[in-house]
Amino acid sequence: MLTALTWGSVAAVSLVLGAFLGLGRKWPAGAVGGVLAFGAGALISSVAFELAQEGLRLGSPVSVAIGLAVGALTFFWADKLVERIGGRSGGGAAGLPLALGALLDGIPEQAVLGIGLAAGHGVSVALLVAIFVSNVPEAVGSASDMRQAGKSARSVVGLWVVVVVVCTMATVGGYALADVTGGELKAGIDGFAAGALLVMLVDSMIPEAAKKAGNKAGLATVLGFAVAAALSNLS
Template identity: 75%
Template sequence: MLAALGWGAVAASSLVIGAVLGMIRKWHAGLVGGVLAFGAGALISSVAFELAQEGLTIAGPIPVAIGLAAGALAFFAANAAVNKIGGRSGGGAGGLPLALGSLLDGIPEQAVLGIGLAAGEGVSVALLVAIFISNLPEGIGSASDLRSAGKSPRAVLGLWCVVAVACMLATLGGYGLASVAGPEIKAGIDGFAAGALLVMLVDSMIPEATEKAGSRAGLVTVIGFAVAAALSNLV
């Protein structure tokens, strides 16, 4: 349990680091988009090699398929609710919708870390790197927007600390749930996280990377995939 909290804190810390970076200087959109693209590729690799493959190995295709559908639908519904209050566009009072959007992205990512630890596999370096990198642009972009809107550095940092703590607790939740579940349930949890991540990648992360990085986004995504796939098989 302490390991889940610790690794969850490491992964979530990049949200706060990104927020600090976003407040201290302006970042070129192309660079932010490139980091997003790299993180997207790394997360695609994690979905394939850390989630779907593991679920198929321990319980077969049916629990994974059910989990995929449930995760995709759950994220779609939650994302639609966040969008209604301006979560993806930056609207809303006090920057809260921006934080909700990042929290929504972070929950399935970080829950997977806890699932892997509960299974006795240790922390996935590839997934940890993917989460850490993908969090940075969210913190950078949103903190910059909030500062431009007149929010104080203390308020911006406090908001992102809350988001980071919530994401860290998602790692603990994944650990706790997987610790008491049988193989079929664990495979369903893997599928659920995979479905949620895939919808998040297609609906928000990849489009934003393409918008900011342009035609280079696809190439950088492949590089991110290759690096994470190598880490999955080497570590």
């Protein structure tokens, strides 16, 4: 259990690191867009090579498809709720969809991490680096957007600390449930993360990257995809 808590913290702390980077200086719009595009490419690779592929290896296509649908709908409706809350408060929902995407991806992703640790598979350095590659840009972009929208640094960091704690506990939860979790449920968990990520990417992350980085966003996306795909292959 302590091992799961340690590795879960190591994986999730990249989100707080990204938030501090986003708040530490005033990032030009083009730089934020480039970081977001790089992270989007890394997340596309994660969906293709880590989540969907691993889900199909562990369980049936039906389990992956159900998880995919539930994850997509969960993000869709949760994002709608975030927009309503932001609109009523007058502060807008700047950056919150990225934080929501990180949460909805991080919970199932780190639950699977905990399950793997309980099964004795261990954690590879390549996998941890891959998590950082996708997590940091999300947090940088979200923190920068929220700060520009007038959110205080304390509230931004506090939000990401909550995300980190929840994701870390998901690792512990996955470790504890490993003995009663079958391949079909694991496949559904992977599908859930993939569905939530795909909706977040198309609705929030990629449009924001293209808006801020222009036609350079495509090149940064390809670079992020290539780096994450290489790390996935190593892991």
